Amino acid sequence: MQAWDNFYYLIGSASAGLIGLLFVVMTLTAGRERSRILRGAALYMTPTIVHFGVVLSISAITLAPGLPPPARAVAFGLFVLAGLAASVRGCAGIARMARGAAVPVHWSDLWCYGAAPTAMYLCLAAVIAEALWARVPWAPFAMAGLLLALLLLAIRNAWDLVTWMTPGPPAAPNTTGQSDP
Numbered sequence: 001m002q003a004w005d006n007f008y009y010l011i012g013s014a015s016a017g018l019i020g021l022l023f024v025v026m027t028l029t030a031g032r033e034r035s036r037i038l039r040g041a042a043l044y045m046t047p048t049i050v051h052f053g054v055v056l057s058i059s060a061i062t063l064a065p066g067l068p069p070p071a072r073a074v075a076f077g078l079f080v081l082a083g084l085a086a087s088v089r090g091c092a093g094i095a096r097m098a099r100g101a102a103v104p105v106h107w108s109d110l111w112c113y114g115a116a117p118t119a120m121y122l123c124l125a126a127v128i129a130e131a132l133w134a135r136v137p138w139a140p141f142a143m144a145g146l147l148l149a150l151l152l153l154a155i156r157n158a159w160d161l162v163t164w165m166t167p168g169p170p171a172a173p174n175t176t177g178q179s180d181p
């Protein structure tokens with residue numbers, strides 16, 4: 001993991017900043033139906049924040065000086081398991097919601113919020129369990145690529161959430177002189 005400091009500093013800082021921005025975005029939900037927002041937050045917002053948190057945490061652990069490789073691999077594994085749990089929970093919740101929803105769930109939701117992050121976490125677990133523990137030479141490249149892919153997917157999901165949560169334009173004023181019903 002030597003010579004990767006700038007990379008992990010960059011993606012860790014990006015993740016931290018985006019976590020903060022997602023909390024700001026939550027203020028955009030004022031005036032929206034509360035049950036819809038809470039359901040959306042549980043199924044979509046929480047896993048997205050967890051993905052950013054996993055990238056941030058793994059970056060911080062990577063940059064921590066003096067941490068022995070086995071301890072680092074165990075810490076990585078714990079964060080990957082937390083991300084995997086959030087992805088699987090989100091995937092199951094979206095699939096359940098799709099079956100009984102009055103408003104159809106977009107086709108990309110199950111793939112981008114559930115299946116893709118789950119696959120990335122399974123690959124990260126394999127890289128950590130096999131490659132980092134055994135110090136395989138390609139392990140840092142695989143982990144960096146998977147974390148970058150997870151960060152980019154979380155950015156895509158955050159953008160999707162922002163466009164869904166942002167209120168539309170205000171209603172046009174009534175210029176006919178009649179009162180609204």
